[in-house]
Amino acid sequence: MRAVRMEAPGGPEAMTVIDVPTPEPGPGQVRVRHEAMGLNFIDIYQRTGLYPLPCPTGLGLEGAGVVEAIGEGVTRFKLGDRIAYASGPVGAYAEAHVVEAARAVHVPDEIPLPVAAGVMLKGMTAEYLVRRTFHVKQGQVILVHAAAGGVGQILCQWAKGIGATVIGTVGSPEKATLARTRGCDHTILYRDEDIAARVREITDGKGVAVAYDSVGATTFEASLASLSRRGMLVIFGNASGPVPPFDPLRLSRGGSLFVTRPTLFDYIATTEELDDSAAALFAEIASGRVKIEIGRTFRLEDIREAHRTMESRETTGSSILVP
Structure with a gap:
């Protein structure tokens, strides 16, 4: 499969798209074939080294797609389920990714997968900020x-x-x-x-x-x-x-x-917290109270342009990668 890799922190040029073996899920894991992947500022912080990652490494924490392989002991999902995740592990900038089943959520049929890919991290961030860090009234x-x-x-x-x-x-x-x-x-x-x-x-x-x-x-x-x-x-x-x-x-x-x-990951630390946050987000979107704009869509090969565009603040709304 194709995936983005980075040998050391740096600018957008530090990222390259290469062919890597398609990973197999281990116990408690699933492999998701991506329909879209989210682009977020935390990806830039990790690429530049502000949030250090051990290198070489993949990048990206968020994606959505269909379950195509299931590891031992997984009962939360079945093959063909529509799922999304937003807490990694890093490596979402790829055609497929292996994630812990406990850290992914079901995507309701009324939510398009590209929307889920572009909104999970941003939307659950908004959820905990407005409902839990400070309960807006x-x-x-x-x-x-x-x-x-x-x-x-x-x-x-x-x-x-x-x-x-x-x-x-x-x-x-x-x-x-x-x-x-x-x-x-x-x-x-x-x-x-x-x-x-x-x-x-x-x-x-x-x-x-x-x-x-x-x-x-x-x-x-x-x-x-x-x-x-x-x-x-x-x-x-x-x-x-x-x-x-x-x-x-x-x-x-x-x-x-x-x-x-605060950081999102402390507010979705358990599977129950993750499910509750995602459910609240999807309910807001389904109700029409929160409208999601997919501002820009980039191909995986255009990841350098995608990061330059984000850093120059030329984007609005949510931007996504597609395989």
């Missing part, structure tokens, strides 16, 4: 950075469906228009406007209950300054680089603030 005002991005669009729609007022930051007027169609009540052009000042203006000086920040270094100060008393800053990505060290005393001075740095 009707009437609250929230701030979502990168509101036109893959997680941002889902997060905005989900929070809007709950009844929250959503403020989103975006990089261009075009992305602002898109974000408003995905649940944003207010948009802020972060390159042109003072984010915290605009948030205070929109909220009559009160600030937001929670700021969801996947950007990191360049938005940290604005996020803190946008919070209401006892507000929470949820940092769940580092698109602009990691947040530098800071004095915790700032949190008390800012109004007894909270800062947390």
Whole structure:
């Protein structure tokens, strides 16, 4: 089968597509023949070495397809089942992949497999952020950075469906228009406007209950300054680089603030948590409350272009690879 491999961390050129033996599932595992694979910023962090991987290695954590081989002891799936996964192991950038049966989920018939491939990681991230890290409630005002991005669009729609007022930051007027169609009540052009000042203006000086920040270094100060008393800053990505060290005393001075740095894998640590998160996500999509945009589709051979496009922020919504 064809698969992406990387000999050492680096830029997009570090990735190559080669022929490798098709893997066989061991006990408790299944092999999925991919219909599509997800593209995510965590893949870039792993490629560059920000999140180190032992090399040589494959890349990619997310995919969807049909079960074509089953290892010993697996009862969760049968041959031909439509499944998806989002927690690896790394190596999803391939025509097929072996995964632990306990870490994959059934995909309902009403959810197309390419949508599942592009939404599992982003969608379950939105699920735990809005329902568990900070339980957004009707009437609250929230701030979502990168509101036109893959997680941002889902997060905005989900929070809007709950009844929250959503403020989103975006990089261009075009992305602002898109974000408003995905649940944003207010948009802020972060390159042109003072984010915290605009948030205070929109909220009559009160600030937001929670700021969801996947950007990191360049938005940290604005996020803190946008919070209401006892507000929470949820940092769940580092698109602009990691947040530098800071004095915790700032949190008390800012109004007894909270800062947390969660990761999806701690919220889907058990099979039960995984199933519950995926079920909640699929229910939101099936209801129409959350609409999923597949922004770009790349062939496996175009993986370098795919990463360059993601890094330059030219994509909106979810992007996928196809074999």
